[in-house]
Structures are given as C-alpha cells and as structure tokens.
Amino acid sequence: MTATVERGGEVVRRQHSRTARPRRPHSSYALFLLPGVLAFLAVIVVPFLMNTGVSFTDWQGVGSPKWSGLANYRELMDDSEFWASFRHSLFMVVAMAAVPTALGLVLAAALFDFVGKHFGTKIAAVLRACFYLPQVLPIAVAGIVWSWILAPDNGSLNALLKAVGLGSLQRDWLGDPDFALYSVMGVMVWVQIGFPLVVFMAGLQRVDPQLYEAAELDGAGWWRRFRHITLPQIRPEMYVVLLWCTIAALKVFGAVYVLTKGGPGGATDVPSYFSFTTFFEKTQVGYGAAISTVLTVIILVLALIGLKLQTRAEDAEEGLRA
Amino acid sequence: MTAVRRYPVLVALIIAALFMVLPFGIVAINAVKSPAEYSSNGPLSLPHGLYLDGLKDFWQRVDYGQKLVNSILISGSVAIGAALLSVLNAYAIGIGRIKGRTWVLAFFVLANMLPQEALVYPIYYLSKQAGLYDTRLSVIIVFTVVQAAFGTYLLSSVLGQFPREIIEAARIDGANKWQVLWRIVVPVSRPTIGVLLVFFFIWTWNEFLLPLVMLISNDNQTVSVALGVLQGQRLMDATMTNAAALLGVLPAIVFFLVFQRTLTRGIAVGAVK
Numbered sequence: 215m216t217a218t219v220e221r222g223g224e225v226v227r228r229q230h231s232r233t234a235r236p237r238r239p240h241s242s243y244a245l246f247l248l249p250g251v252l253a254f255l256a257v258i259v260v261p262f263l264m265n266t267g268v269s270f271t272d273w274q275g276v277g278s279p280k281w282s283g284l285a286n287y288r289e290l291m292d293d294s295e296f297w298a299s300f301r302h303s304l305f306m307v308v309a310m311a312a313v314p315t316a317l318g319l320v321l322a323a324a325l326f327d328f329v330g331k332h333f334g335t336k337i338a339a340v341l342r343a344c345f346y347l348p349q350v351l352p353i354a355v356a357g358i359v360w361s362w363i364l365a366p367d368n369g370s371l372n373a374l375l376k377a378v379g380l381g382s383l384q385r386d387w388l389g390d391p392d393f394a395l396y397s398v399m400g401v402m403v404w405v406q407i408g409f410p411l412v413v414f415m416a417g418l419q420r421v422d423p424q425l426y427e428a429a430e431l432d433g434a435g436w437w438r439r440f441r442h443i444t445l446p447q448i449r450p451e452m453y454v455v456l457l458w459c460t461i462a463a464l465k466v467f468g469a470v471y472v473l474t475k476g477g478p479g480g481a482t483d484v485p486s487y488f489s490f491t492t493f494f495e496k497t498q499v500g501y502g503a504a505i506s507t508v509l510t511v512i513i514l515v516l517a518l519i520g521l522k523l524q525t526r527a528e529d530a531e532e533g534l535r536a
Numbered sequence: 537m538t539a540v541r542r543y544p545v546l547v548a549l550i551i552a553a554l555f556m557v558l559p560f561g562i563v564a565i566n567a568v569k570s571p572a573e574y575s576s577n578g579p580l581s582l583p584h585g586l587y588l589d590g591l592k593d594f595w596q597r598v599d600y601g602q603k604l605v606n607s608i609l610i611s612g613s614v615a616i617g618a619a620l621l622s623v624l625n626a627y628a629i630g631i632g633r634i635k636g637r638t639w640v641l642a643f644f645v646l647a648n649m650l651p652q653e654a655l656v657y658p659i660y661y662l663s664k665q666a667g668l669y670d671t672r673l674s675v676i677i678v679f680t681v682v683q684a685a686f687g688t689y690l691l692s693s694v695l696g697q698f699p700r701e702i703i704e705a706a707r708i709d710g711a712n713k714w715q716v717l718w719r720i721v722v723p724v725s726r727p728t729i730g731v732l733l734v735f736f737f738i739w740t741w742n743e744f745l746l747p748l749v750m751l752i753s754n755d756n757q758t759v760s761v762a763l764g765v766l767q768g769q770r771l772m773d774a775t776m777t778n779a780a781a782l783l784g785v786l787p788a789i790v791f792f793l794v795f796q797r798t799l800t801r802g803i804a805v806g807a808v809k
Contacts, residue, residue: 242713243632247640250625250684257681258647261658268657275661324549332542343796344553347560350792350799352742354764355784359559361767362777370562370579377580404556465651468744468760472767486745489653494749499657506653517649 262510269503279500286504296505298480299488302395306466306484309399310406311459315452317403318410321345323444325411326418327426328436342415346408353405357472360401364388388474391481398473398482402466410455417448450524457520461513485509560785567591567782571775579774594779598762599754604787606751607741607758610672610679615736617680619729622687627717629688630695631703641692648685652745660749675750675758679743683736694728695721734798738791759784 269286271279290296330338348356363370366386375383387397421443429439467486470476476483476491485505492502566579570587594600625644629637659678660669668674698721706716722729747761757765763784766772772780792799 243628244634245628246624246632246713246717247628247634250621250628250688253621253681253684254644254647257659257678258650258655258685261655261662262650264658264661265654275657321549321552324545328542328545329549333546337546341549341553343792344556346799347557347789347792350738350742351788352744352760352763352784354744354760354767355781355788358763358767358777358781358784359563362774362781363559363562368575368579368774373578373580404559407556461649465653467653468764471744471748472764475768486651486653490656490745493657503654503657506651506656509651510654513649513651514646517646521645 265503266507268500269507271500273500275497275499282500286501287508289501290504290508295480295483295488296485299483299485302482302484303464303466305395305399306402306463307460309402310463310466311456313403314406314459315410315455317407318414318455319445319448319452320440321407322411322414322418323440326415327439327444338415342411345411348405349408351405353468354472356401356405357469360404361388361473364397389478391478394474394478394481398469401473402463402469405469406459406462409459413451413455414448417451418444421447453520453524457517457524460516460520464509464513464516560789563778563781563785566774567778569775569778571773574774590775590779591783594776594783597776598766598780600759600762600783602755603757603759603762606672606756607760607787610675610747610758611737611740613676614679614683614740615733617676618683618687618736619732621680621684622691622732623717623722623725623729625684625688626691626695627721630692631698631721632713637692641689644685644688644692648682648689652682656746656749659746663750670750670752670756672751672756675747678746678750679740683739687732687736690732691725691728694725698724731798734795738795738799741787741791759787 268279270281270283272282272285273279325338325341329341351359364387366372366384366389369387371387372384375381385393388394425443425447426439429443434442465486466484467490470482470484470487471490474482476487486509489502489505489509492498492505496502562579565583566574567590568586568588569577569583570590573581573584573587628634629641634640659674663669663671663674668677702720702724703716706720711719741758742760743758744760744764747758748764751757751761754762763780766780767777
C-alpha cells in the first residue's frame, strides 16, 4: 500500500517539472474523447448511414444493392400497412405517454401530498414501489405474463369475469381484431405508469412545503392546490416525461412481438415491428430500411422540438427568477 | 380534512397498487400448480401444496442456468464498459470543456434517441462480415456504445458542475489529467457512476430487439430473448408459461429489491438533468 502511494508521488513529482512549459488547456482533453468517438462511429454512425443509404436501393440482403432512388418511399406512401402501423403508433403514444403522465400526476400528488403527509412516507414509498415494479420487468416477461392472463381459454381475466357473473364480457382479448389494440394499450399503461410517477414524486420534493401550507390556510382544497401549485411547479418534469415516453411509444417493439406479433391481421402492427418483419422475414431490406428511416426522422424531429421547448421553458423560468 | 374522508383515498390507492402487483401474484400461484389441478380448478384457485416439477422441467428444457449466465455476463460487461466509456467522454466534455462540446453532447443525445430499427440490419450484416454474428461479444460491444450515449449525457452535466478549485489544486500539485480523473473525479462522482452501473445493467438485461436478431443459438441467448422466442412460438402449455413467467420475473424482483433506492434516486437525477 505504502509502496504504491510512494510510487504515485514520484510520478507526480516527475510530471510537475514537465508541465512547467505553457500548456494548451483544451487540446489534450480531446484525447479522452477518442475511444468514445471511434466506438460511436463504428457502432452507430456507420450503421445508421448504411441504413439510410440502403433505403434508396432495392436489396434482398445478398448480392449488391440496386439503386432505386425514391422508389421505396413512393411505395410507402401507397402502402396501407405502413399507414396503419403509424396510426397504431398514435394509440401507443396515448397508452404510453398521455395516459401514464396524467395518471402519474394524480397518483404522485396523492401519494406525496396526501398519503405521505397523513399516513407517513413509509406507506407512500411502499405504494410507489408497487407502481414502479413493472418498469424493471423485461418486456418479454411482461408479455408472457399478460398474454397468459388475457388468454381466451382458462385465462385469468376471463375466469375472473365468469366468477363475478360477467361471463358475457369474456373474449379473446389479444385475438379479436376489434380488441387486440386496446388490450395491448392496457398492458402498456401497466408497464409505463411507474416512470412518470417516480419522476413526479421526486419533482414534488423540490416544491416548497410552505406554498401548500399557505394555500391550505387560505382554504384552497386539494384540487385547487393540485392545479395551482403542483402542476406549475413540476412542469419541467412533465416536458421530460412526455418527450421520453412519446419516443419510447414510437419505438415499441418487444411488447408487440411477444403479445400479438402484430396480429390479428395487422391489427396491432407498429412501425418497428413492421420494419423488423420486412427486414428479416420478407428480406426486403431496402424497403425495411425506408420504414425505419421514416421512423427515425419522426423521432429526431420530435426530440429536437422537445429539447427546444425544454430549454425555452428553463430559460423562461430563470428569467422569472432573475 | 377529516379522518372519515381520508381513508377512502388511501384505500383506493392501495387497491390500485394491488392491481399493479396482482399479475405477479397470479403467476406465482399458478407456477406451483400441477397441470391436472390447473385444468380442473382454473387459474384463480389457490394451489393445494407445492408442485415444483413444472419449474424444474422448464429449467432443464430451456437450460435456464445457461441463459442466466449469458444475461449476467452480457449485462455486467456492458454496465462496466459503458460506465468507463461514459466517464472518459464526460471528462472531456464536462471538465475538459473541449471546443464544440455542445455539438458533441447533442450528438450523443441524438444517438441515444435513435431507434434501434435504424441500426439493426447494418449491425447484423457487418457482424456477419466480421465473424461476430451470434456471439455474446457482438451484443456487448453494441450495447456498451448505446448505453454510453445516455451515460455521457448524464455524467457530462454532473461533471460540468464539478468544483474547479479541486481540479486546479491537484494540477498545481503536479497531477496530470489521467491522475486527476482516476484519483479525484471518479471517486467524487461515485454515486452517479453507481446509478449508471445499475441502470445499464437492468436496461441491458431487458433489451429485446438486438439480442433477438443477433443471438440465435441456444447457448448464447439471454433470458429475455429465450422467453420471448418461446412465447412467440406458442408452444408452451399453461404450466410451462407460468414457470417461464415466474423464472423471468424473479431476477427482476431481486434487482428491484436490491437496487430500489438507487433506481428511484437515479430516475429523478436523470429526468431533471
């Protein structure tokens, strides 16, 4: 141990004499970025550019790609499967961003402001843990659990409906084209709700408790405190959560793969699953690349708008404080 | 507010929370039922005694031990590799304040948001060319980089607020940049790096699309992929499905209990940065 320290000291002293000459402050830090930049070029930038390039070609994955210009994109415009998959994406945004954010807000406020205050933070923490648990579950496992609960024969949901005398409501939840999308949405709400809840509860800890006390003294009820204190105070968190969840909803793949495989009859197909089957089952690589490129453009545009809104909100807030 | 009005809200919240964990309970009780009991009493009855053959059968049939080893190996390597890469990147951006750092950071953020669908085919194709297809190493390399994008973003903003005086003092004492990084910056940022390690591990454990494409042989598959593929083939009976679900849920619950504090604190840190 001492030996190491001494050796370290020696190194330090030797270095000291060398750094006597004027040093450029920024240049050598860039060296620390080198491994990262090289790795990113190899694993993300090059594959991404290749994918974009392939989207302008006709390619089955073997032989050399044949340049076809915008043909794939033109075909996409007339492909009803493609439009359906993006329409389902909007449903996923509702199930994974809008609903969890709204429910998360109410739950977070109730747990923090009500349960935490009247029944102790311990109970609030336990309840929060229950809501968060599905978030750590691999989506493949969540899919197995739910496809079995929603199974038509002997599934728990149907058994439960029968047990309480609502047997007429029993159905093939994931196999009925009219219901499959809503069933998947329900599962996604269950999966997603913990994330906004935890973020919002952490955000609420920032809020000055005196605000609530003053409002309570002025006779403001729970709903008015929620609207006039909670909501404005955790607006930054809301932006972040909505942005992240919307992007996650557009990327959703595992849940669809495990629950429905896009079926029945394409009723739950989403862009990422559509591109996956086009790549690996139909091996129309050029067409698949076009689908994923469109998806990428949408996500990047959303991300840029979101980041812009976020910085603007932060700037505005700082302006107010100054 | 009166006590009479307080309890209904608490009860409603408890019922909602129970609804969230109910699926886990149903899976647990059915995983220990024998097939005969399941088919005669349905999914909602409590099990009479413990029937563990279903779990044992499933474990042996899919060689679950090997899947666990693969998942631990891949997630563990990715967590360490990605944390290391994030630290190096964030040191240059947050503390080195290199030129054009805003652009570099924006690049990492966008790389993090890129859908994997836009990378998966070229990665599949290139790894075949490089002889890395269907190896755990290929998945480790890809996810190390993907996770490091988030880590760089988070850690850069944390290190941007690192007290400059400490670094200046160390520099005056003659420490070079490498020594400052390992002896000062890393030890001081240990809590954030810990959060990153936990997140990278769990995220990689849960990843589905890329491992599904890259790991086709049984010996290399992760828990997520093995279970997802089995489910997709629709070959499992009810008992086997429940065994699969229970064995898939258990590691997640273990991580959750072990890392609960880090997880909830980490999400909060990640969201406001």
